[in-house]
Amino acid sequence: MLELVSLNEFLKRLADIFDPSTIEAVRGASSLYGGLIIGLLFGVVLQKGRLCRYDTVSGLFRLQDFTVFRLGTPILMVSMLLVYMLTDMGIIELHVPKTVIIPQIVGGLMFGAAIAIMGFCPGTAVGALGEGSLDAIPAIAGLMAGAAIYADFFHDEWSKTFLTWGDIGADTFAELLKINHWYLIVLFLLMAALFLIMMTMFDWMLVFIRRTFNMYMDLTDALEEKVPPAVKQSQSSVSETVRNLKKNIRDIFSK
Amino acid sequence: MGIDSSRDVRKLIPALIILFLSVVLSIAFRNGWPMLLAVTVIFVYKPSWWLVIIMGFTYTVFLKSGWPLIGSVVFAIVGKPKRWWPIPAGIAFALVEVFSFYLSERPIGITRGLTVMSAITEYLINPAHIDNVEYWSIYQPKIDWTMALILGVILGSFLSARYSGEFKWMKVPDMWRQSKGPSMFKRWVWVFLAGIVMGFAARIAGGCVSGLLISGAIQLVPSGFIFMISLWVGGVLTTFLFYRGGIVAVKKE
Numbered sequence: 088m089l090e091l092v093s094l095n096e097f098l099k100r101l102a103d104i105f106d107p108s109t110i111e112a113v114r115g116a117s118s119l120y121g122g123l124i125i126g127l128l129f130g131v132v133l134q135k136g137r138l139c140r141y142d143t144v145s146g147l148f149r150l151q152d153f154t155v156f157r158l159g160t161p162i163l164m165v166s167m168l169l170v171y172m173l174t175d176m177g178i179i180e181l182h183v184p185k186t187v188i189i190p191q192i193v194g195g196l197m198f199g200a201a202i203a204i205m206g207f208c209p210g211t212a213v214g215a216l217g218e219g220s221l222d223a224i225p226a227i228a229g230l231m232a233g234a235a236i237y238a239d240f241f242h243d244e245w246s247k248t249f250l251t252w253g254d255i256g257a258d259t260f261a262e263l264l265k266i267n268h269w270y271l272i273v274l275f276l277l278m279a280a281l282f283l284i285m286m287t288m289f290d291w292m293l294v295f296i297r298r299t300f301n302m303y304m305d306l307t308d309a310l311e312e313k314v315p316p317a318v319k320q321s322q323s324s325v326s327e328t329v330r331n332l333k334k335n336i337r338d339i340f341s342k
Numbered sequence: 343m344g345i346d347s348s349r350d351v352r353k354l355i356p357a358l359i360i361l362f363l364s365v366v367l368s369i370a371f372r373n374g375w376p377m378l379l380a381v382t383v384i385f386v387y388k389p390s391w392w393l394v395i396i397m398g399f400t401y402t403v404f405l406k407s408g409w410p411l412i413g414s415v416v417f418a419i420v421g422k423p424k425r426w427w428p429i430p431a432g433i434a435f436a437l438v439e440v441f442s443f444y445l446s447e448r449p450i451g452i453t454r455g456l457t458v459m460s461a462i463t464e465y466l467i468n469p470a471h472i473d474n475v476e477y478w479s480i481y482q483p484k485i486d487w488t489m490a491l492i493l494g495v496i497l498g499s500f501l502s503a504r505y506s507g508e509f510k511w512m513k514v515p516d517m518w519r520q521s522k523g524p525s526m527f528k529r530w531v532w533v534f535l536a537g538i539v540m541g542f543a544a545r546i547a548g549g550c551v552s553g554l555l556i557s558g559a560i561q562l563v564p565s566g567f568i569f570m571i572s573l574w575v576g577g578v579l580t581t582f583l584f585y586r587g588g589i590v591a592v593k594k595e
Contacts, residue, residue: 114446126496218499222530237546
């Protein structure tokens with residue numbers, strides 16, 4: 088049922104999707120300026136952390152490159168600490184998402200499958216477009232198409248049945264277990280720190296294996312910083328000059 | 343020596359033309375936006391640290407706020423290296439997340455913006471159809487915070503990549519080329535199919551990596567941890583099924 092609409096009609100629709108009250112203030116949940124500022128900072132961080140790359144994300148699922156783990160653990164640790172600290176001081180408020188167990192397990196499995204093939208999650212697909220990766224264009228088109236398919240064909244049937252299986256409401260662990268949330272935070276911080284140390288040790292182990300078995304393969308780019316080629320070159324050049332000097336001295340004495 | 347300096351002068355000519363035009367336009371419209379645009383275009387054309395600071399200063403003058411200047415000075419120093427090491431980058435990410443809680447009173451989430459974008463697309467094509475779909479009463483077809491966030495992510499990533507010289511057009515990623523071949527058509531079709539699955543899955547679960555996993559886990563909500571574990575399991579299983587032989591790819595930089 089596609090019909091050509093006149094330009095006036097189209098401009099009226101365009102004006103209809105814009106709400107002027109969203110550009111009045113910088114603070115607030117609906118402010119467009121706030122979104123732009125946060126987005127600029129978020130884009131810079133994603134690009135500098137090299138998350139907007141197929142190579143990094145795919146390397147994680149191929150068990151070869153753990154940049155995402157080493158970057159993700161400090162995110163969770165620092166922001167959990169700060170968010171709960173500032174909440175207890177009354178500066179910010181929590182925004183707790185809903186927990187529905189079965190759909191989230193199924194959705195997570197599908198989401199993981201898609202990430203493994205695509206190499207982007209929605210945020211990094213958008214960032215990758217800014218970085219010049221043109222394969223983010225079909226990714227964004229596909230994400231919009233997937234959302235439209237769900238809304239048009241599945242939501243009405245599933246909202247009563249499938250999406251309520253295992254619904255335990257919008258509660259945090261602390262509210263469910265009825266204990267002080269700082270116990271859980273300390274426990275999580277300890278576990279995350281251990282995990283981070285284990286990841287780092289795994290990288291060192293890769294370096295160790297590479298040196299002992301003389302594998303000439305760069306499995307992760309973390310290896311590059313630890314084996315600087317310049318040192319080897321300088322060592323070899325130093326030994327060469329020493330050898331030449333010795334030869335010259337020997338020549339002089341023999342004459 | 344003389345030839346080189348004349349070449350340098352010749353390189354400046356387009357920048358000077360852009361600046362002159364922008365000044366004329368600014369005076370004609372009695373508004374500063376053409377000059378802001380001109381400085382940004384010159385920065386994108388030839389990025390350097392003093393242009394970052396000039397850009398920040400221009401925005402400070404026209405927006406009457408000190409924050410652009412402070413931000414540009416920090417970005418001029420910190421943004422120059424090609425990458426930040428994972429732990430500092432993670433801490434910066436966490437600060438952005440907390441800043442989003444403070445400034446906009448909501449966690450970062452991208453998929454909501456993409457859903458609203460598809461609602462807007464449907465609205466522009468056929469406005470009458472919107473009322474028939476129950477879901478679009480939750481996600482109304484209005485430009486909102488998340489769409490501004492998406493625009494900001496594109497701009498921020500572009501400026502950052504341009505400043506450190508990382509920006510390059512790329513149709514097929516290197517590791518995909520090593521394990522699946524250099525065909526652009528194959529890559530784009532697979533990405534589109536995976537995008538449909540991902541958009542669908544994000545709607546079932548109620549968020550994406552930034553909106554559900556990170557913002558759920560930092561508030562100690564069960565959903566974030568459930569989503570994290572199932573995402574990891576699904577991703578590893580699919581990788582081993584999908585890439586089979588080509589799973590080990592040697593990465594060169």
